[in-house]
Amino acid sequence: MNNNRSVLTSTGDTVDLPELAVRLKNTSVSVIKEMTYLGALEQNKGKDIVSLGVGLPFYPAPDFIHQHAIKAIKNKKDIDKYTLLTGLPELRTITAALSQKLLGIETSSDDILITPGSMAGLLYSMLTLVNPGDEVILPSPYFSSYGEQVSIAGGIAVPVPMIEDKKTGYRLDVVNIKKAITKKTKAVVINNPQNPTGAVFLEEDLRSLAEILYETKIYVITDEVYDFLIYDDTSYFNIASIKKLWPRVIRCCSLSKKYGMMGWRIGFLHTNKKLLMHILKIHDANIVCAPHISQEAAIAALTGPQGVVNNHRKWLKRNRDIICKRLDNLPDLFSYVKPCGTYYVFPRYNLPISSIEFAKKLLYEAAVVTVPGIGFGPEGEYHLRLSFGSPEDAINKSFDRIELWWNVKKRSF
Numbered sequence: 001m002n003n004n005r006s007v008l009t010s011t012g013d014t015v016d017l018p019e020l021a022v023r024l025k026n027t028s029v030s031v032i033k034e035m036t037y038l039g040a041l042e043q044n045k046g047k048d049i050v051s052l053g054v055g056l057p058f059y060p061a062p063d064f065i066h067q068h069a070i071k072a073i074k075n076k077k078d079i080d081k082y083t084l085l086t087g088l089p090e091l092r093t094i095t096a097a098l099s100q101k102l103l104g105i106e107t108s109s110d111d112i113l114i115t116p117g118s119m120a121g122l123l124y125s126m127l128t129l130v131n132p133g134d135e136v137i138l139p140s141p142y143f144s145s146y147g148e149q150v151s152i153a154g155g156i157a158v159p160v161p162m163i164e165d166k167k168t169g170y171r172l173d174v175v176n177i178k179k180a181i182t183k184k185t186k187a188v189v190i191n192n193p194q195n196p197t198g199a200v201f202l203e204e205d206l207r208s209l210a211e212i213l214y215e216t217k218i219y220v221i222t223d224e225v226y227d228f229l230i231y232d233d234t235s236y237f238n239i240a241s242i243k244k245l246w247p248r249v250i251r252c253c254s255l256s257k258k259y260g261m262m263g264w265r266i267g268f269l270h271t272n273k274k275l276l277m278h279i280l281k282i283h284d285a286n287i288v289c290a291p292h293i294s295q296e297a298a299i300a301a302l303t304g305p306q307g308v309v310n311n312h313r314k315w316l317k318r319n320r321d322i323i324c325k326r327l328d329n330l331p332d333l334f335s336y337v338k339p340c341g342t343y344y345v346f347p348r349y350n351l352p353i354s355s356i357e358f359a360k361k362l363l364y365e366a367a368v369v370t371v372p373g374i375g376f377g378p379e380g381e382y383h384l385r386l387s388f389g390s391p392e393d394a395i396n397k398s399f400d401r402i403e404l405w406w407n408v409k410k411r412s413f
């Protein structure tokens, strides 16, 4: 059972149905999508809405990826067909080689499954490992979909609060993660850099966690969607590079944000071959294969010029600096930990109202979409998640509106 549900109930005007499977009674659409939906409703009424809500970077996929895909459509005879269940052999080989180079862990293409985004890999992981009543530890606040995925698998999400410190940033609370482990714990999810806090976890904390997990049968599921997006001279350490954790590691990797390819729905899962053979049952029953054309585009992305990734990082760092400056101008409303990675900041606000009430006020009274922190687990309450993946002018316009709203409303709190 997920414990941060029902934060909003607007999407599709959901009503309870007696015939519904229990797994869906305990599950809801992520609060991120719900706020986007509410924003769209306002827009449909003709209102000018700006968004710091949804986690989309503003840049498109680079032209060389588009050109490769166009060529594949024109010239590749079997482009309209399914690929092998596991994915195009060439793409598996490329991602295996990249994984081995990144982690220093011997990897063959047999350890790789090409997936429709990392989200599929994450859901497959839960469905493969979690029995009803099993527990999955989520350092909290956490990406809301993890809770839903655990719940769909019949498991129990166990949020373990991270340490929130303005100076050191958000840190894993390894001592409390250890205390949260029970006989039912199946996995710990490590999303590094982390959505929604923008934290990049310290190597020493990840190594301490690995020491604890090594003694158990618990899997580490990594969500590496933002692994390219680290700012300043923050050092990044991937827990999956710790050899002794293997084979109990599942890496969920993605091209979505790195190459601006969210809509292509393409990523890959990396684990041990024995487990992969079972994960395939879910993949087969679900989608047969990741979209063929997207696999072709992924080959172009991973083998093409990587300067584009540096540009994406550079643009988003500029946005990070802009949003931090704008937050600094509102010290009586917000305090925050400066994000070292991702394109999210998770400010704490200084108002006696819930994060849902606050996000709704900002939507209906200031025409700005934000995401209420409660959607990211209990530790998220009294925070908002703000995305700075939006273009610079949307960030500035949003904050102009929030400042105006605050100047008018502050006396009423």
Ligand SMILES: Cc1ncc(COP(=O)(O)O)c(C=O)c1O
Residues within 6 Å of the ligand: 055, 116, 117, 118, 119, 120, 143, 191, 195, 223, 225, 253, 254, 255, 256, 262, 265, 266, 267
């Ligand atoms: C932490 C995290 N994991 C996974 C995803 C989904 O990634 P993909 O597009 O690869 O499915 C997102 C998207 O915002 C995310 O923020």
